[in-house]
Amino acid sequence: MSLLFIRETEARSLISMAQAIDAVENVFRSLSSGESQNIPRQRVRIPGVMLHSLSAAVSPLGYVGWKNYTTTRTQARFHIALYNPDGEWVSLLEADWLGQLRTGAASGVATRLIAKEDAQHVAIFGSGKQARTQLQAVCAVRNIQHATVFSNTPERREEFARTMSDETGIQVVAADSPAECVAQAEIICTATTSKEPVVTAEMLRAGVHINAVGSNALNRAELSADCFTRIDKVVCDDVDSCRNEAGDFVGPMASGSLQWEKISPLASLVTKSEGARTNREEITLFKSVGMAIEDIAVAAIVYEAAREANIGTELEI
Amino acid sequence: MSLLFIRETEARSLISMAQAIDAVENVFRSLSSGESQNIPRQRVRIPGVMLHSLSAAVSPLGYVGWKNYTTTRTQARFHIALYNPDGEWVSLLEADWLGQLRTGAASGVATRLIAKEDAQHVAIFGSGKQARTQLQAVCAVRNIQHATVFSNTPERREEFARTMSDETGIQVVAADSPAECVAQAEIICTATTSKEPVVTAEMLRAGVHINAVGSNALNRAELSADCFTRIDKVVCDDVDSCRNEAGDFVGPMASGSLQWEKISPLASLVTKSEGARTNREEITLFKSVGMAIEDIAVAAIVYEAAREANIGTELEI
Numbered sequence: 001m002s003l004l005f006i007r008e009t010e011a012r013s014l015i016s017m018a019q020a021i022d023a024v025e026n027v028f029r030s031l032s033s034g035e036s037q038n039i040p041r042q043r044v045r046i047p048g049v050m051l052h053s054l055s056a057a058v059s060p061l062g063y064v065g066w067k068n069y070t071t072t073r074t075q076a077r078f079h080i081a082l083y084n085p086d087g088e089w090v091s092l093l094e095a096d097w098l099g100q101l102r103t104g105a106a107s108g109v110a111t112r113l114i115a116k117e118d119a120q121h122v123a124i125f126g127s128g129k130q131a132r133t134q135l136q137a138v139c140a141v142r143n144i145q146h147a148t149v150f151s152n153t154p155e156r157r158e159e160f161a162r163t164m165s166d167e168t169g170i171q172v173v174a175a176d177s178p179a180e181c182v183a184q185a186e187i188i189c190t191a192t193t194s195k196e197p198v199v200t201a202e203m204l205r206a207g208v209h210i211n212a213v214g215s216n217a218l219n220r221a222e223l224s225a226d227c228f229t230r231i232d233k234v235v236c237d238d239v240d241s242c243r244n245e246a247g248d249f250v251g252p253m254a255s256g257s258l259q260w261e262k263i264s265p266l267a268s269l270v271t272k273s274e275g276a277r278t279n280r281e282e283i284t285l286f287k288s289v290g291m292a293i294e295d296i297a298v299a300a301i302v303y304e305a306a307r308e309a310n311i312g313t314e315l316e317i
Numbered sequence: 318m319s320l321l322f323i324r325e326t327e328a329r330s331l332i333s334m335a336q337a338i339d340a341v342e343n344v345f346r347s348l349s350s351g352e353s354q355n356i357p358r359q360r361v362r363i364p365g366v367m368l369h370s371l372s373a374a375v376s377p378l379g380y381v382g383w384k385n386y387t388t389t390r391t392q393a394r395f396h397i398a399l400y401n402p403d404g405e406w407v408s409l410l411e412a413d414w415l416g417q418l419r420t421g422a423a424s425g426v427a428t429r430l431i432a433k434e435d436a437q438h439v440a441i442f443g444s445g446k447q448a449r450t451q452l453q454a455v456c457a458v459r460n461i462q463h464a465t466v467f468s469n470t471p472e473r474r475e476e477f478a479r480t481m482s483d484e485t486g487i488q489v490v491a492a493d494s495p496a497e498c499v500a501q502a503e504i505i506c507t508a509t510t511s512k513e514p515v516v517t518a519e520m521l522r523a524g525v526h527i528n529a530v531g532s533n534a535l536n537r538a539e540l541s542a543d544c545f546t547r548i549d550k551v552v553c554d555d556v557d558s559c560r561n562e563a564g565d566f567v568g569p570m571a572s573g574s575l576q577w578e579k580i581s582p583l584a585s586l587v588t589k590s591e592g593a594r595t596n597r598e599e600i601t602l603f604k605s606v607g608m609a610i611e612d613i614a615v616a617a618i619v620y621e622a623a624r625e626a627n628i629g630t631e632l633e634i
Contacts, residue, residue: 005634037361037362038361039359039361039370042356042359042372044354044355044356044372044373044374044381045354045374045381046374046375046376046379046380046381046402047376047402048402048403048404049381049400049401049402049403049404050381051372051374051381051382051383051400053356053370053372053383055359055361055368055370055385056361057361057362057363057368059363059364062363063363064361064362064363064366064367064368064387065368066368066370066383066385068372068383068398070381070400070404070405071404072402072403072404075403075404076404077404077405077406079406079634081385083366083368083387084366085363085364085365085366085389086365086366086389086392087365087366087387087388087392087393087394088387088394089387089394089396092634094634313633315632316630317322317396317409317411317632
């Protein structure tokens with residue numbers, strides 16, 4: 001049996017953010033209709049390493065598959081596998097960047113559905129790889145003119161501003177403080193590894209949409225609990241996964257400013273024909289922790305493009 | 318990065334049933350002490366194929382890993398992966414036979430702990446691959462003199478009797494009926510794919526120990542519900558997994574002849590110094606659906622032996 005191994009460097013040329021956003025929107029639609037199934041992330045650990053395992057089935061694409069990754073203090077290693085309807089393991093993909101891409105794409109789907117249509121200014125918290133795809137995704141779905149970035153290390157946020165200005169063609173400016181970062185923000189993306197909240201209630205302007213993607217552990221939150229006294233609409237990628245992993249929800253649930261039944265899954269939103277925003281003043285949040293259906297959706301595009309273009313390495317197993 | 322791919326044909330020479338039984342006993346001991354973690358099987362499906370995913374961490378062995386397998390109407394394909402404490406993916410193993418081996422080994426552990434010490438006669442239901450390793454495992458832990466086998470197809474049970482007589486060196490006889498099969502049985506192993514019970518209450522002699530491994534789905538049972546009015550002690554591999562998968566427990570739970578709190582996990586038994594059987598008349602059951610810790614335990618032995626013997630294929634990924 002032979003499967004196609006696709007390296008990260010090969011994957012990058014085979015899928016665009018716009019394609020990823022459409023693929024992720026479609027896969028959420030198929031989840032809503034029952035044509036896809038998603039198993040939330042499971043984690044096990046021994047001293048030194050944690051293994052994270054997710055799986056999904058996406059009937060419209062014709063694949064079942066998994067993502068498994070290990071994390072240590074210094075490194076993370078990600079792989080996605082795809083199997084066809086005959087049960088054959090057809091592809092193994094390196095999936096660090098693919099994970100960033102699909103997380104960005106999910107924010108892109110949510111932003112397209114919920115953010116103000118004429119939003120021009122985005123504020124990014126965090127200057128790592130996840131922050132890059134958040135900005136790319138928002139730029140793909142709104143006519144963004146200006147971005148600000150804040151992270152704790154001045155050199156890193158300045159480097160982010162430089163490289164992302166070049167890449168996006170818009171003006172990306174490093175802010176000296178969180179308050180400066182959000183001063184004009186109509187969209188905020190948080191993609192930090194902070195354990196302390198980076199966004200607080202007084203930083204939220206009327207009409208702002210937030211994508212919070214940095215925390216997928218109950219002991220980490222990027223939004224202070226008081227934000228939820230001001231947020232009008234909360235959407236998440238998957239309610240079950242968020243019960244296990246959305247640290248941002250822990251504080252507001254405890255204080256009573258948020259209830260699970262007030263949180264809408266993204267899958268229910270994508271099936272509606274009208275936008276999810278009801279007025280220009282509403283403050284909205286999309287909280288995502290990541291789902292295997294998203295991984296399978298982007299991996300399927302990469303795999304099929306790689307087969308087409310004769311890219312990748314056949315592994316005989 | 319390079320990982321060692323080990324084919325089924327290569328694995329067979331690298332581990333014995335006796336080694337597997339000890340490894341599985343040890344891994345249950347480490348589960349009991351909290352040094353191992355096990356995630357029950359999760360399943361997703363699209364038309365044509367189902368993906369089954371399990372994962373575990375085994376600290377005393379120094380591995381985290383997963384088993385993923387696909388099943389279609391005609392075929393099943395199994396793989397196990399091992400990662401070291403540095404998070405490196407060190408091995409990928411074909412795992413059809415390894416799965417049969419570890420399922421046999423778990424029955425071996427339970428049989429060693431619970432069956433009568435002088436048991437000499439075993440009855441096997443089913444003549445497939447899982448039935449083979451059940452017989453091998455029981456023979457490894459008790460001084461078995463005589464085995465009987467029953468399955469629906471006469472040719473298959475006769476073939477099983479022939480080949481397993483050769484392999485085990487004991488007399489294995491094909492029985493013409495379930496009743497004939499169990500007439501002298503002190504140990505019964507059920508390893509069928511039957512949806513209808515193959516063992517009923519009147520077939521159970523005083524003092525018999527049963528290993529029931531065939532069903533890992535709630536709609537399949539090998540033991541009739543009335544068996545549980547006679548079974549004195551019920552042990553299972555994992556209570557959480559059995560809640561999801563042990564079809565044998567559905568009937569007796571519904572009729573009230575079994576309660577979850579009366580079922581002991583194998584992990585709690587292996588840590589006791591004395592045997593689990595209290596008298597020669599007791600009827601005992603070990604129900605297993607399969608756990609990832611067992612897969613990791615046997616895969617670790619195979620991987621380390623393969624490295625030692627320079628067996629397997631390096632995959633560059």
